Amino acid sequence: MKRIILSSLLLAWQFSATAQSTSKLIGADKAIDPYHYTSVKSNTFDHASVACAHPLASAVGAEMMKQGGNAFDAAVATQLALAVVYSNAGNIGGGGFLVARKADGKNLALDYRETAPSKASRDMYLDKNGNAQTLLSQFGHQASGVPGTVAGLFATALHGKLPFKILIQPAIELAEFGYCITEREAAALNSVRESLTKNSTGASAFVKENNLPAGRQGWKAGDTLIQKDLAETLKRIRDNGQKGFYEGKTAELVVEEMKKGGGIISLEDLKNYKVRTRNALEFNYKGNTIIGMPPPSSGGLIVWQLMKMMEKRPLASYGFQSTKSVQLMVEAERRSYADRAEFMGDPDFWKVPVKTLTSDAYIKNRMADYDSNKATPSKDIKAGIIKESEETTHISIIDQYGNMISITTTLNNSYGSRTVVAGAGFIMNDEMDDFSVKPGVANMYGALGGEANAIQPGKRMLSSMTPTLVLDKNRKPLIVAGTPGGTTIPTSVFQTLVNILDFGMNATDAVNKPKFHHQWMPDEVMLEKGFNEDVKKELQSMGYKVSERGAIGRTEVIRILANGKREVAADKRGDDSVSGF
Ligand code: GLY
Numbered sequence: 158m159k160r161i162i163l164s165s166l167l168l169a170w171q172f173s174a175t176a177q178s179t180s181k182l183i184g185a186d187k188a189i190d191p192y193h194y195t196s197v198k199s200n201t202f203d204h205a206s207v208a209c210a211h212p213l214a215s216a217v218g219a220e221m222m223k224q225g226g227n228a229f230d231a232a233v234a235t236q237l238a239l240a241v242v243y244s245n246a247g248n249i250g251g252g253g254f255l256v257a258r259k260a261d262g263k264n265l266a267l268d269y270r271e272t273a274p275s276k277a278s279r280d281m282y283l284d285k286n287g288n289a290q291t292l293l294s295q296f297g298h299q300a301s302g303v304p305g306t307v308a309g310l311f312a313t314a315l316h317g318k319l320p321f322k323i324l325i326q327p328a329i330e331l332a333e334f335g336y337c338i339t340e341r342e343a344a345a346l347n348s349v350r351e352s353l354t355k356n357s358t359g360a361s362a363f364v365k366e367n368n369l370p371a372g373r374q375g376w377k378a379g380d381t382l383i384q385k386d387l388a389e390t391l392k393r394i395r396d397n398g399q400k401g402f403y404e405g406k407t408a409e410l411v412v413e414e415m416k417k418g419g420g421i422i423s424l425e426d427l428k429n430y431k432v433r434t435r436n437a438l439e440f441n442y443k444g445n446t447i448i449g450m451p452p453p454s455s456g457g458l459i460v461w462q463l464m465k466m467m468e469k470r471p472l473a474s475y476g477f478q479s480t481k482s483v484q485l486m487v488e489a490e491r492r493s494y495a496d497r498a499e500f501m502g503d504p505d506f507w508k509v510p511v512k513t514l515t516s517d518a519y520i521k522n523r524m525a526d527y528d529s530n531k532a533t534p535s536k537d538i539k540a541g542i543i544k545e546s547e548e549t550t551h552i553s554i555i556d557q558y559g560n561m562i563s564i565t566t567t568l569n570n571s572y573g574s575r576t577v578v579a580g581a582g583f584i585m586n587d588e589m590d591d592f593s594v595k596p597g598v599a600n601m602y603g604a605l606g607g608e609a610n611a612i613q614p615g616k617r618m619l620s621s622m623t624p625t626l627v628l629d630k631n632r633k634p635l636i637v638a639g640t641p642g643g644t645t646i647p648t649s650v651f652q653t654l655v656n657i658l659d660f661g662m663n664a665t666d667a668v669n670k671p672k673f674h675h676q677w678m679p680d681e682v683m684l685e686k687g688f689n690e691d692v693k694k695e696l697q698s699m700g701y702k703v704s705e706r707g708a709i710g711r712t713e714v715i716r717i718l719a720n721g722k723r724e725v726a727a728d729k730r731g732d733d734s735v736s737g738f
Contacts, residue, residue: 182217182220182326182327183327183330183334184330184334188216188220189213189216189217189220189327191213192381193337194212194337196727196733196734197727197734197736198729198733198734199665199725199726199735201718201724201725202722202723202725202738203738204222204556204557204723204737204738205222205228205554205555205556205723205737206554206725206735206737207222207231207235207553207735207736208552208553208714208715208725208727208734208736209239209550209551209552209727209733209734210239210246210247210551210552210713210731211243211732212732212734213238213242214236214239214242215235215734216734216736217235217237217238217328218231218232218238218736219738220234220327221319221324222556224319225319226317226318226319226323226556227316227317227318227558227560228257228556228560228561229313229314229315229316229317229560229562230314230317230318230319230324231562232255232313232317232552232564233314233317233325234324236566237310237324237325237327237328238327238331239552240306241328241331241332241336241387242336243342244363244584245342245349245571245572246548246549246550246566246567246641247550248568248573248583248584249390249394249402249583250301250306250568250583251304251305251567251585251586252305252309252567252588253306253566254267254268254269254450254564254620254622255313255562256448256563256564256624256626257316257560257561257563257626258628260559264436264437264439265434265437266434266435266437267312267313267432267433267434268305268434268450269309270305270454270618270620271301271302271304271305271586271617272302272303272430272615272616272617273302273589273592273613273615273616273617274422274423275425275614276423277421278612278614280595281299281612282612283594283595287595289595289598291601294590294594294600295587296352296356296574297419297575297576298356298414298417298419298420298574298576299419299589300573300574300576300585300587301422301573301574301576301585301589302586302588302589302618303427303430304402304585304586305430306566307399307403309432309566311398311399311432312434316560321395321398325391325394325395330388332384333388334383335383335384336381337379337380337381337382338376338382339732342732343377343380345572346375346376346382347375347376349363349575350363350364350375353572353575356418356574356575356576358414358579359414359579359580360579361386361577361579361582362385362386362387362582363382363577385582386581386582387581387582387583388582390581390583393406394407403430404427404428408427410578410579410580410581411585412424413579413580414576414579417579433505435450435451435504436451437449437450437451437457438450438451438457438458438461440464442464442465442654443658444630445628445630445635445658446628447460447464447625447626448625448627449626450565450622450623450625451504452501452502452504452511453502453618453620454620455497455501455619455620455621456622456624456646457623458509458514459623459647459651460647460650460654461515462489462493462515462520462523463486463493464651464655465515465517466492466493466524467486472485473660477660477662478670478673478688478692479692480695480699481529483682484529484701485527486655486673487675487696488524488532488533488675489524490648490651490677491538492677493677494644495535495541496514497676497677498540498605498607498677499540499609500609501609501619502609502611502616503616503617503619505616505617506613506616507608507610519541522541530699531699532696532701534680535678535679536680538677548570548571548572548641548643549567549568549569549641549642549646550565550566550567550641551565551566551639551640551711551712551713552564552639552713553637553638553713553725554637554715555634555715555717559634561626561634561637561715563624563625563638565623565624565639565640565646566622567620567622568584568586568588569587569588569590569591569601570587570590572584573585573586573587573588574586589618591619592606592611592612592616593606593610593611593612594612596608599679601643602621603676603678604643605677606619621643621644621646621647622646623640623646623647623650624639625654627654634717635717636657636714638653638654638713638714638715639712640653640710640711640712640713640728641710641711644674644676645674645709646710648672648673648675649672649674649710649712652672653667653668653712653714657714663716664716664724664725664726665726667714668712668714668726668727668728669726669728671684671685671687671688671689673709680702682701682702682703682704683703683704684704684705685706685707685708686707688705708730708731710728710730711728713726713727713728713735714726723737
């Protein structure tokens, strides 16, 4: 087996360290060297590929497929590796969604979103005066929902070919013997040092040194991060299956941590966690088939609405990111996000009117007041009338057998609630903030919500995650796409898809071109750094409030070319990397 190639297209780092491991795969002299690695931003492969947020995790996934595993094996191994090497969003303490198109032509949608604990209640984040305490829904022990990721991994592995113990072994060794962190990771860990300390009851591997003299940072690029407690947790999962997380010692450590910090997750909550298999959304866009995640994610529905709002308009003829095309897309985004706030929530608790929201008549009516000359103020846009009742991470995979998988998984905020489970070494999510804690009060992404997304015990909080697949006109695999980015996720996926399908871009350009975002409220267009200045000024002159922001998303795209090769692109905005063969 070949070591990870050290020639980088855009970015490279090399570190040296010595450590011992027992793996056939992981080690200084093995196929995947955790101390010398690099980010590869784009490549074209003949058979199989993975694009995700970290080079080591991409390599682990690709190696599983090289050893005869399929995309589902790669999905499990990559997520587990990300839980070790990308601790700000890769996780076992969070949740996610998987959308797959199997080689036999069947769709699969797995919902392993976190659930509200049984002791959760609608007003749990309101003080005695009824004011929302969003710090509690965003940080610390009360912010966590019951994690779904480990159950999701086992549900995914049912479709794989390799034993789970093979899939989890690279993650165990990356945790036990360590890996070298990148400059970006060092900076991220340093930036949350105080917050991790404040919100956790014990010491953790993520805090290198306490009591640092003023001005001294703990972590630097090239340092080795060793996570012994996490390695032991992963071994319990390897040896006891799902029960190694949801029952026994790991569950007890979670509940102990919760009790010490005022959290409410119980042993019963963990034991009762269930993955839901949903019906993937499927719709036609100009002859292509788009497959997406249904509620409790809003992502698939938003992309469906946005694409349909575009379909009958000559978007390509307006030009890529011309004022005309951006303004049209912004107005569509505004309307769709107003619907999100009103109608979308966990379908096990709230009837989401999927059929109506995506019907031709509804979509046409939604854009009836669109004015191509000026901004429509969001205060004038309500949710449509119907008669029936920013840290996350994405993995795109295709294998040599024709299975394609899109997975988005999250702790919500970067490093989640900042609570590390003492003795178990993993970070808990702060997904409770994705509920509407009070009507009219924005969550951390500025998103509003109401009754549909109110807190109830056992309910899944509304998500924006948008794992997406596209089939071509002959229903053959064409695109695997997705991104992190909170509420910007559906708009980034939408723009990535039209970049390829309408503006004819390759995967790398589709991923890396600047993005823009409108989410109804706040009533402003966010433009990513690097966006065309002239278009910005023209939008302002049409009445748009415009704000500039840093990176929007980290999109991972696989585009299957006419000759069957897999063109893969990892976002330039992070350490993201592709791997394959
Ligand atoms: N926590 C981000 C999302 O699920 O949309």
